[in-house]
Structure formats: structure tokens, C-alpha cells
Amino acid sequence: MTTIDTKAPAPGTAEIFRGFLILGLTGFGGVLPLARHMIVEQRRWLTATEFTDTLSLCQFLPGGNIINLSVAIGLRFTGIAGALAAVIGLIAAPIVIVLALGLVYARFRSEPHVVHMFAGLAAAAAGQLVSMAVKLALPLRRKPLAIVIALVVFAAIAVFHLPLVPTMLVAAPLSIYATSKAVA
Amino acid sequence: MSQTLISLAVIYVQLSLIAFGGGNTILPEMHRQVVDVQHWMSSTDFAALYALAQAAPGPNMMVVPLIGWQVAGWAGMLVTTLAVFGPSSILTVIALRAWRRFQHPTWRQAIQAGLAPISVGLVASSALIISRTVDREWVFAAITAGRALAAIRTKVHPLWMLAAGAAIGWTGFGQ
Numbered sequence A: 001m002t003t004i005d006t007k008a009p010a011p012g013t014a015e016i017f018r019g020f021l022i023l024g025l026t027g028f029g030g031v032l033p034l035a036r037h038m039i040v041e042q043r044r045w046l047t048a049t050e051f052t053d054t055l056s057l058c059q060f061l062p063g064g065n066i067i068n069l070s071v072a073i074g075l076r077f078t079g080i081a082g083a084l085a086a087v088i089g090l091i092a093a094p095i096v097i098v099l100a101l102g103l104v105y106a107r108f109r110s111e112p113h114v115v116h117m118f119a120g121l122a123a124a125a126a127g128q129l130v131s132m133a134v135k136l137a138l139p140l141r142r143k144p145l146a147i148v149i150a151l152v153v154f155a156a157i158a159v160f161h162l163p164l165v166p167t168m169l170v171a172a173p174l175s176i177y178a179t180s181k182a183v184a
Numbered sequence B: 001m002s003q004t005l006i007s008l009a010v011i012y013v014q015l016s017l018i019a020f021g022g023g024n025t026i027l028p029e030m031h032r033q034v035v036d037v038q039h040w041m042s043s044t045d046f047a048a049l050y051a052l053a054q055a056a057p058g059p060n061m062m063v064v065p066l067i068g069w070q071v072a073g074w075a076g077m078l079v080t081t082l083a084v085f086g087p088s089s090i091l092t093v094i095a096l097r098a099w100r101r102f103q104h105p106t107w108r109q110a111i112q113a114g115l116a117p118i119s120v121g122l123v124a125s126s127a128l129i130i131s132r133t134v135d136r137e138w139v140f141a142a143i144t145a146g147r148a149l150a151a152i153r154t155k156v157h158p159l160w161m162l163a164a165g166a167a168i169g170w171t172g173f174g175q
Helices: A013-026 A032-042 A048-060 A065-108 A112-140 A144-159 A164-183 B002-018 B027-037 B043-055 B063-097 B105-134 B138-153 B158-171
Strands: none
Touching: A013 A032, A013 A065, A032 A048, A032 A065, A048 A065, A048 B063, A048 B105, A065 A112, A065 B043, A065 B063, A112 A144, A112 B043, A112 B105, A112 B138, A112 B158, A144 A164, A144 B027, A144 B105, A164 B002, A164 B027, A164 B105, B002 B027, B002 B063, B027 B043, B027 B063, B027 B105, B043 B063, B043 B105, B043 B158, B105 B138, B138 B158
């Protein structure tokens, strides 16, 4: 049995880059569970509690959670150099792969089979978004106020196609105020 | 050309700073800007690029460099990548250095609780906008619904479900 608090020695910038490069390369369909496995269990850079604390701040800030998490971990060990190494490591391989797929799509987009295949792929990708929306919405089902806010935002963006920046500037303060009043 | 790059930079810097709840919350605004406002590509191409990005590993924002590349080549890819990942990362660095103030649980929790339903509305909008574009035939609607149900009810790996969708599409069945 290993205790939760055994940590490995602090990683250097090169090791941070390598770790996040592998994470980017292997993280199909969501990097976060893999990130926790690598950072807490496999490489033991952070304890479970440190990981959860860091992640909750990253989820609070704008931007991709996993991007923010990589910045936070790089910064913690080797400062700005570590933060850069982590982010670049994380996105390097996915960018190459995504561009390769883009080239294939551009090259073969007149082939009927390829067009059909990409249409099927897109339909499946849309299904992933639907499932994500459902999973995020489930915890709100007993909170009438939250349901109303979610529906208003949905109507504004999906039905009326309002721009996001002004919508957020109005909706975010109102929602935060109303939600905190409802709890208090 | 440089005008396009400036527009890409302005759009994605804004998106980077308002992406509360991650990449999928800014998909509707990305779609609105790229398809409706700038007319850089059709809604179908946008959905196809999103699907390609889903098939690749890594963070779920990888559609952004792909859009940049499609719109303005390598320079576009570089600009969108820096614009979407840079500002939020800098904000993360600043926030971590002021970490103590952010640890104050009451107002941080209040903000998080207030932003949660907005994220739900935004991700649901993403789902509707992308589905409306791709589900032109019943067979695609069936793939979307099957994929969503499988993801909610089972633990099948996402990549297998994307592969299944692509395979059904390949046969041309129902198209």
C-alpha cells in the first residue's frame, strides 16, 4: 500500500513537456480523467487534494479546463517556462493530427464515400454534444431558478442568435446574484 | 489577408476570455462569427471541422486551429491558436499568483454556482446548432440520437462511437 501523500521529486521543464505531450497524444474523448491518472497516480507530481484544488480554480477561470490545468502545473514547478512547456506539449500533437485530418477532408471532399463518411462522423460528434448537454443539465433538475436561467441563455444563443459577449455581460451578473440570493 | 488575420485574432481573444465552462460553451459564438458574420465557410463545413477535431486526441478546443488554417492557412492557424489559448492562460497565471484571494470560498462558490446554468444553456445551444446542420437526413439524426444515448447510458469509448458513425455514413445508407 502506498500512502496518498508520497510525491515524486519535482519535475523539470523537459519532463513536464514530455508528460503533457503524451497526454495530448493519448487523450481521446476528454483529457481530464487521463490527466488525473498521470499527474496524481502515475508520475505523482501532485497529491489527490492538490490536484482537486488546482482543478477547481482552473474550472472557475475562462478557457479550456485542461489547458488551464497544464498552465497551473507547469507554473508550479518551473515557472513561466514550465507553463509554456506544458501547454505547447499538450496541444502540439493534437494540432498535427487535426491538420492531417483537415488535409484528408480537403483532398477527398469530392469523393462520395468520403463525404458520406464525414457526414456520419459529424452526426456522431453532434451526439456527443447532446450527451454532454444532458449530463451537465441533470444536476440542475431540482433547481427551478437554474433551469430558467439555462433556458433563457439557450433561447438567446440558439434561437435568437444573440452575440455571446453582451449576453454573458448581462446573464452572468444576474445569474450570480439570483443564485446567491436563492441559496441565502 | 492581414485584415482576415486581425479579425481572427479579435474574435478568438474575446472567445478565450469568455469561455467559462470550457471549449463547448463558445461553439455557438464561433459558429455565428465564422459562418453568419464573416461568411468564411458554410455551416456544413463548420460542422465537418468540428467533427474532425472530435476525432483527434487532445483538448476539445482543437477545432480552433483547424478553423484558422481553413480560413487563412498556416498564419491563420498560428493566430487562432495564440489568440484562443494565450489570454486565458495568462489569466490563469495571474490568478494562481493571487491564489489566496481566489481561495475565499463564499464568493468563488457563488460565482461558480451562478455560471453553471449558463454553461448548460451554452452547451445545449452548441448541441442544437451542430445537430441542425448535420442531421439533414433521418439516418444522421438516428446516428446523433444513438450516439447521445450510448454516451449517457454506457461507458463505450467515444472513439468507437465516432468510428461507428463514420462507418454507417460510409455505406451511404439512407443518404
